[in-house]
Amino acid sequence: MTNFSFAVLVSGNGSNLQAMIDAIEGNQISGKICCVLSNKGDAYGLQRAQEVKIPTEVVSNKDFETREGFDAEMVRVLSSYNPDLVVLAGFMRILSPVFVNAFPGKILNIHPSLLPKYPGLNTHERVLESSDNIHGITVHFVDESLDGGPICAQSSLEITTRSVKQLEQQIHKLEHELYPKVVSWFGEGLLRLTEGKVYFENRELKIGEINEK
Numbered sequence: 001m002t003n004f005s006f007a008v009l010v011s012g013n014g015s016n017l018q019a020m021i022d023a024i025e026g027n028q029i030s031g032k033i034c035c036v037l038s039n040k041g042d043a044y045g046l047q048r049a050q051e052v053k054i055p056t057e058v059v060s061n062k063d064f065e066t067r068e069g070f071d072a073e074m075v076r077v078l079s080s081y082n083p084d085l086v087v088l089a090g091f092m093r094i095l096s097p098v099f100v101n102a103f104p105g106k107i108l109n110i111h112p113s114l115l116p117k118y119p120g121l122n123t124h125e126r127v128l129e130s131s132d133n134i135h136g137i138t139v140h141f142v143d144e145s146l147d148g149g150p151i152c153a154q155s156s157l158e159i160t161t162r163s164v165k166q167l168e169q170q171i172h173k174l175e176h177e178l179y180p181k182v183v184s185w186f187g188e189g190l191l192r193l194t195e196g197k198v199y200f201e202n203r204e205l206k207i208g209e210i211n212e213k
């Protein structure tokens, strides 16, 4: 894709956004971030963007009575940047069909578990309460289901700690390696979603088939 540009949506710290910024600077992603949008005006991710002169936008969900109203405003704002891809990076709102259908096959999310295990919140706590000895992360296309869209890539680790904080740090490290890679694959036209199926280099992927490239 020439002049690949993507929007990043954050609600908080934005360490995954930072990994994308660094990957662009290091030429691991050839493209640019056209804007960073947050539903929270005080999200640290917005500052990270401003530091490198990426345009920022705030659309507060509190200003809207309905999810659809909020989503329609985000679509309006994002559409003015004409992004090739929308990257959710710690964006803590569930998206309605109004948003998902505005960018078909063009929304990615990262989730801190090996989906379909542990959708939803507090994944590290739940994995530590279980008897699992493997944990990991999933990058997936977004559809209307919560953390249920078609999977693009996963990365895993062996659980060697009982500390939620430590596990979270280890998981973040995996995220910062994998997510920019997946975004760059999309930008290079290697990865796409067609009729609900994920294709990599024109071959249909089975769940979690790609860990490394």
Ligand code: GRF
Pocket: 010, 012, 013, 014, 015, 016, 017, 089, 090, 091, 110, 111, 112, 172, 175
């Ligand atoms: C990450 O763990 C991601 O998997 C989840 O939210 C967290 C965001 O972290 N969706 P950060 O804001 O990128 O630091």
